[in-house]
Amino acid sequence: MLESSRRDFLKTAGLGVTGLGMVDVPDLNAPLTLSESKPKKVELAIATITCDGFGDMNFEPAFAMIPRLPYKNVEFNCWYARNLTPAGIQSIKARCQQHRLKPICVQGSSFGASGNIIKDVTHKLWNMEAARKLGCNRVKFTGTGRGSEGGLDAIIKVLKELAPAAEEMGMLILVENHANNNLETIEDYDRLFSAIASPNVGMCMDNAHFDGANVDLYEVVERFHSRILHIDLKDTERKGIHKVVRYGEGVTDNAGVVERMLAYGYTGYLLIEMAPPQNQQTLEEDLRKAYHLFQKYER
DSSP: OHHHHHHHHHHHTTOOOOOSSOOOOOSTTSOOOOOOSSOOSEEEEEETHHHHTTSOOTTHHHHHHGGGSSOOEEEEEOOSGGGGSHHHHHHHHHHHHHHTOEEEEEEOOOOOOTTOOHHHHHHHHHHHHHHHHHTOOEEEEOOOBTTOTTHHHHHHHHHHHHHHHHHHHTOEEEEEOOTTBSSOSHHHHHHHHHHOOOTTEEEEEEHHHHHHTTOOHHHHHHHHGGGEEEEEEOEEEETTEEEEEOTTSSSOOHHHHHHHHHHTTOOEEEEEOOOSOSOTTTHHHHHHHHHHHHGGGOO
16 A cells, blocks of 8 residues: 555656656656767766855856866756756756756755654655756765764665655666765665665765775775766865865875776766866866866776
8 A cells, every 4th residue: 555655646746767768758847858879888977066166056157167168968966945946947957958968967965864754755756856857867965964864874764765766767866975974984885785775776986075084995896886876086185184176186096996997897977076166267177177087988
């Protein structure tokens, strides 16, 4: 009875099965589709936060800069209410169509359920629906500060509810690590993946945040390569401190991680996320350099 009710809810809410690719429905409310050549198995992408920073910019800096860059795949950091209203989603979609950009992921605000998980579950479901409307099949969330909002236990409870819906919708839920966070260590992901076996729930591996938390990048790859579905590329100043710097000025071995993941057969996106922007005067040049630095890994 509970399973039947859940399926009925998903259908009523318009959250039906979408598959793992782009959705082609010829009406104004359909997911965004862009004509493209045969897709690669590994592609570069860029996060809007790289241009917008952490403020509510309505993606205006991102839409001003990204079309001038060689990137076509964009992850949208939808952290503000207007981003996720129907009008906000339609605005993102229209501007992507205008600039021939492809949304590949919606990053929502963090897990944080405390004693009652229903708000987290419904928030994440709506992020999944926003992704569907934009024509992509990835959503990304990190945790809150270490030990807060119910800790890892609350995140696992939320994911247990979301995993069946993600499977029905063809969505991938990317669980991102941050330093000083409920999602931070190898032990955290051991617990999470032991509790959540769904192939639709995996890790977004943020290399700089693992360095910032003093977690060995190669141990992460060796242990979780089959569950790593998304890789964030940025550089941190030094181990044990998460402070983003321009690519090549810090200690994070992004190239080494990518090469090892490719050796394991990784498919997915390599996301440029140099955020917050380090120098507005050189930002466009920095992002062009990043593209050319990692373009060789597309295949």
